[in-house]
Amino acid sequence: xxxxxxxxxxxxxxxxxxxxxxxxxxxxxxxxxxxxxxxxxxxxxxxxxxxxxxxxxxxxxxxxxxxxxxxxxxxxxxxxxxxxxxxxxxxxxxxxxxxxxxxxxxxxxxxxxxxxxxxxxxxxxxxxxxxxxxxxxxxxxxxxxxxxxxxxxxxxxxxxxxxxxxxxxxxxxxxxxxxxxxxxxxxxxxxxxxxxxxxxxxxxxxxxxxxxxxxxxxxxxxxxxxxxxxxxxxxxxxxxxxxxxxxxxxxxxxxxxxxxxxxxxxxxxxxxxxxxxxxxxxxxxxxxxxxxxxxxxxxxxxxxxxxxxxxxxxxxxxxxxxxxxxxxxxxxxxxxxxxxxxxxxxxxxxxxxxxxxxxxxxxxxxxxxxxxxxxxxxxxxxxxxxxxxxxxxxxxxxxxxxxxxxxxxxxxxxxxxxxxxxxxxxxxxxxxxxxxxxxxxxxxxxxxxxxxxxxxxxxxxxxxxxxxxxxxxxxxxxxxxxxxxxxxxxxxxxxxxxxxxxxxxxxxxxxxxxxxxxxxxxxxxxxxxxxxxxxxxxxxxxxxxxxxxxxxxxxxxxxxxxxxxxxxxxxxxxxxxxxxxxxxxxxxxxxxxxxxxxxxxxxxxxxxxxxxxxxxxxxxxxxxxxxxxxxxxxxxxxxxxxxxxxxxxxxx
Numbered sequence: 255x256x257x258x259x260x261x262x263x264x265x266x267x268x269x270x271x272x273x274x275x276x277x278x279x280x281x282x283x284x285x286x287x288x289x290x291x292x293x294x295x296x297x298x299x300x301x302x303x304x305x306x307x308x309x310x311x312x313x314x315x316x317x318x319x320x321x322x323x324x325x326x327x328x329x330x331x332x333x334x335x336x337x338x339x340x341x342x343x344x345x346x347x348x349x350x351x352x353x354x355x356x357x358x359x360x361x362x363x364x365x366x367x368x369x370x371x372x373x374x375x376x377x378x379x380x381x382x383x384x385x386x387x388x389x390x391x392x393x394x395x396x397x398x399x400x401x402x403x404x405x406x407x408x409x410x411x412x413x414x415x416x417x418x419x420x421x422x423x424x425x426x427x428x429x430x431x432x433x434x435x436x437x438x439x440x441x442x443x444x445x446x447x448x449x450x451x452x453x454x455x456x457x458x459x460x461x462x463x464x465x466x467x468x469x470x471x472x473x474x475x476x477x478x479x480x481x482x483x484x485x486x487x488x489x490x491x492x493x494x495x496x497x498x499x500x501x502x503x504x505x506x507x508x509x510x511x512x513x514x515x516x517x518x519x520x521x522x523x524x525x526x527x528x529x530x531x532x533x534x535x536x537x538x539x540x541x542x543x544x545x546x547x548x549x550x551x552x553x554x555x556x557x558x559x560x561x562x563x564x565x566x567x568x569x570x571x572x573x574x575x576x577x578x579x580x581x582x583x584x585x586x587x588x589x590x591x592x593x594x595x596x597x598x599x600x601x602x603x604x605x606x607x608x609x610x611x612x613x614x615x616x617x618x619x620x621x622x623x624x625x626x627x628x629x630x631x632x633x634x635x636x637x638x639x640x641x642x643x644x645x646x647x648x649x650x651x652x653x654x655x656x657x658x659x660x661x662x663x664x665x666x667x668x669x670x671x672x673x674x675x676x677x678x679x680x681x682x683x684x685x686x687x688x689x690x691x692x693x694x695x696x697x698x699x700x701x702x703x704x705x706x707x708x709x710x711x712x713x714x715x716x717x718x719x720x721x722x723x724x725x726x727x728x729x730x731x732x733x734x735x736x737x738x739x740x741x742x743x744x745x746x747x748x749x750x751x752x753x754x755x756x757x758x759x760x761x762x763x764x765x766x767x768x769x770x771x772x773x774x775x776x777x778x779x780x781x782x783x784x785x786x787x788x789x790x791x792x793x794x795x796x797x798x799x800x801x802x803x804x805x806x807x808x809x810x811x812x813x814x815x816x817x818x819x820x821x822x823x824x825x826x827x828x829x830x831x832x833x834x835x836x837x838x839x840x841x842x843x844x845x846x847x848x849x850x851x852x853x854x855x856x857x858x859x860x861x862x863x864x865x866x867x868x869x870x871x872x873x874x875x876x877x878x879x880x881x882x883x884x885x886x887x888x889x890x891x892x893x894x895x896x897x898x899x900x901x902x903x904x905x906x
Contacts, residue, residue: 255289255290255291255292255293255313255316255323255324255326255327255328256275256278256279256282256289256292256293256327256328256329257292257293257294257295257309257310257313257327257328257329257334258271258274258275258278258292258293258294258295258296258329258330258334259274259294259295259296259298259300259307259310259329259334260274260296260297260334261297261298261299261300271294271296273330274330274331274334275292277330277359277360278292278328278329278330278359281328281357281359282328287326290323290324291323291324293309293310293312293313294309295307295308295309295310299337300333300334300335300336300337300341301336301337301341302341303336303341303344303345304341304344304345304348310345313327314345314348314349317349317352317354318352322352322353322354324354325353325354325355326354326355326356326357326364326366327349327354327355327356327357328356328357328358328359329356329357329358329359330358330359330360331358331359331360331377332358332360332361332374332377332378332380333377333380335356335377335378336378337382342378342382343378343695343698343702344702346365346374347634347635347638347702350365351634356374358373358374358377361373361377372688372691375691375692375694375695376691379691379694405419405420405421411485411487411488411493411519412437412441412469412482412485412488413437413438413440413441413482413488413522414437414438414519414520415437421493421517421519421520422520423438423520423522424436424437424438425437425438425439426439434461434464434465434466435465435466437469438522440461440466441482441483441488441522441523442522442523442527443461443464443466444457444458444461444466444474444479444482444483445483445523445527445531447460447461448479448480448483448531448534448535449530449531449534452534453476454476454477454479454480455475455476456476457476457479458473458474458475458476458478458479458583459583459584461474461479462474462583462584472583473583473584473586474583475582475583475586480535483531484531484532484535487519488522488523489523489528489531489532491518491519491520491521491522492516492517492518492519493516493517493519494515494516494517546564546572546596546732547564547732547733547736548563548564548572548574548596548732548736549600549604549732549735549736549739550562550564550574550596550599550600550603550739550746551563551564551574553739553744553745553746554574554594554599554746554747554748555745555746555747555748556576556578556589556591556748557591557748557749557750558576558578558589558591559578560576560577560578560589560591561576561577562574562575562576562577562591562594563575563577564596565593571595571596572595572596572597573593573594573595573596574593574594574596574599575593576589576591578591579591594862599746599862600732600735602861602862602864603744603746603864603866604727604730604735606866607727607739607742607744607866607868608723608727608728611719611720611723611727611870612720612723612724612727613720614716614717614719614720614721617716617719617720617870617872618713618716635699635702635703635706636703638699639696639699639700639703642692642695642696642699643696645692646689646692646693646696649685649688649689649692650689652685653682653685653686653689656681656682656685657678657682659681660677660678660681660682661678663677663681664677664678712872715872715873715876716872718872718876719870719872719875719876722875722876739868741871741874741875742868742869742870742871742875743868743869744866744867744868745866745867745868746864746865746866747864747865747866747867748862748863748864749863749864749865750863761808761809761812762832762836763805763808763809763832764809764812764856766836766841767809767856768856772845772856773853773854773855773856774806774809774810774853774854774855774856775806775845775848775849775851775852775853776806776851776852776853776854777799777802777803777806777848777851778851778852780851781848781851782799784847784848784851785802785844785847785848786798786799788840788843788844788847789840796823796827796831798831800821800822800823801822801823801827801828801831802831802844803822804818804819804822804823804828805828805831805832807819807822808828809856810854810856815828815829
């Protein structure tokens with residue numbers, strides 16, 4: 255088996271997949287090995303770990319099969335394994351534990367021998383050193399450019415464009431009036447219109463009428479104009495580089511690749527204009543009316559790309575409505591996404607989330623997929639660290655002996671103190687370098703052991719979380735469901751359009767049978783003979799038997815009223831009789847009387863095909879539930895120490 259990986263940078267230099275594949279294929283042939291397959295990760299960074307590389311992850315899954323399909327993995331260069339010690343050793347050690355070794359073509363070795371392991375350690379250190387040098391140069395150049403006020407990449411703020419490596423105002427040249435077609439001019443005109451009209455929507459309509467448009471060519475809407483005019487970058491005329499919460503930081507909380515830099519920009523507005531628009535944009539706080547809580551508002555993503563929001567009530571049914579049904583601006587296209595019955599979509603979502611959190615095995619599998627570390631790896635890692643300790647002890651002794659021998663040799667020569675020290679250092683350099691490599695491997699192994707211990711603690715947390723979910727998440731009110739879904743940042747993506755009845759209203763008849771756990775009877779001659787005497791009113795215009803047969807057909811098949819076969823008559827007539835019979839009590843008595851006739855099971859309620867994504871922090875959820883159980887005020891969104899994030903996706 256050979257594994258090929260090149261990053262984008264390596265492809266530019268000519269180290270392509272085809273080149274690597276020829277080298278590994280020839281090496282396998284020279285050794286007389288059987289080539290059983292190839293796994294390829296093209297354009298994938300060497301800093302990523304095995305579980306983050308698609309084909310390497312498949313390779314690891316294959317290696318764990320029984321019988322094992324291969325016993326050695328061939329790579330062209332050591333850096334194909336990984337660019338960091340963590341990415342390099344993690345999967346090499348895991349392969350070695352299950353009896354699979356790694357061979358490197360370039361230096362002609364494999365790690366099945368002590369000599370091969372020594373060469374591999376040197377390759378790992380070289381790959382990491384090379385990556386650090388490249389990263390330091392790149393990040394240093396970006397930092398220097400930011401400190402000089404230059405453009406450092408990323409999205410260009412609205413109102414500006416890049417000229418000679420710097421952000422400058424995108425405005426009309428001096429003494430030329432181009433209206434509001436340049437971005438900075440559009441911002442100034444939009445600000446003036448809003449200050450005059452006190453309405454962002456009206457200001458957007460007026461700006462569109464003057465021929466202005468957004469950067470993507472679409473007309474302005476009130477919310478988009480407000481977002482750009484009141485942007486902190488525009489109002490403060492400055493841009494923060496490495497000043498956001500998402501910047502990579504070191505152990506002391508400082509940015510890892512350089513200090514934050516404030517890049518001053520040419521101002522779009524004068525200070526007086528900024529104060530004026532800020533004053534005009536302040537609105538009084540509105541007191542929200544008490545209404546039904548919609549826990550999934552803004553969390554359901556429609557196939558059209560927009561979000562569903564709680565829409566109050568439609569008739570007697572609470573529903574969610576797609577925002578795409580509203581015009582983004584005057585004359586904008588709208589979607590036809592159907593309304594979603596709130597009760598059913600909330601029940602389905604909550605049931606799936608609750609089922610996942612109640613299953614400790616699924617939680618553990620999700621952690622393993624995210625981190626690549628299993629709770630049971632500690633024993634193997636401990637053995638490997640002991641093996642390194644056995645190698646380090648004689649190596650230390652060899653270095654000490656070499657120092658003594660070199661010191662005696664130097665003492666016999668007429669050298670200065672500085673020259674003597676350098677001579678001793680040169681004499682022991684090869685042995686010291688080997689010792690340094692062993693010590694670095696041991697430090698990495700210690701980190702891996704700590705991660706394995708963390709995995710054990712996490713596993714215990716997940717078992718406790720599953721027990722808590724089984725106890726407490728069954729009957730949470732909608733208010734707490736909303737709080738909980740916010741705490742795990744749930745997102746529900748509909749995988750295909752919903753097909754429902756009137757504006758998402760579920761079938762009341764199907765619900766009636768489901769609540770009572772009753773089958774749907776077939777109205778044959780025997781059954782009709784039982785039911786007919788119970789009908790007190792028999793109109794001449796319709797056949798009661800045909801009406802009842804049609805109603806039962808609808809329940810049995812899940813057909814919409816409007817799609818029922820014409821032989822049953824008008825759908826409106828059947829709906830009227832269905833409601834009337836249920837209200838009078840006849841329906842319950844008739845179904846009870848038909849209990850002995852042939853029947854069919856109620857079809858499964860059609861559920862929305864959806865994907866649920868969320869980020870779970872077990873200790874936070876456990877801590878807050880414990881606080882709540884103690885009778886104190888609590889929130890699912892509170893913060894605790896020593897947390898870990900668990901991104902998961904559920905396909906429903």
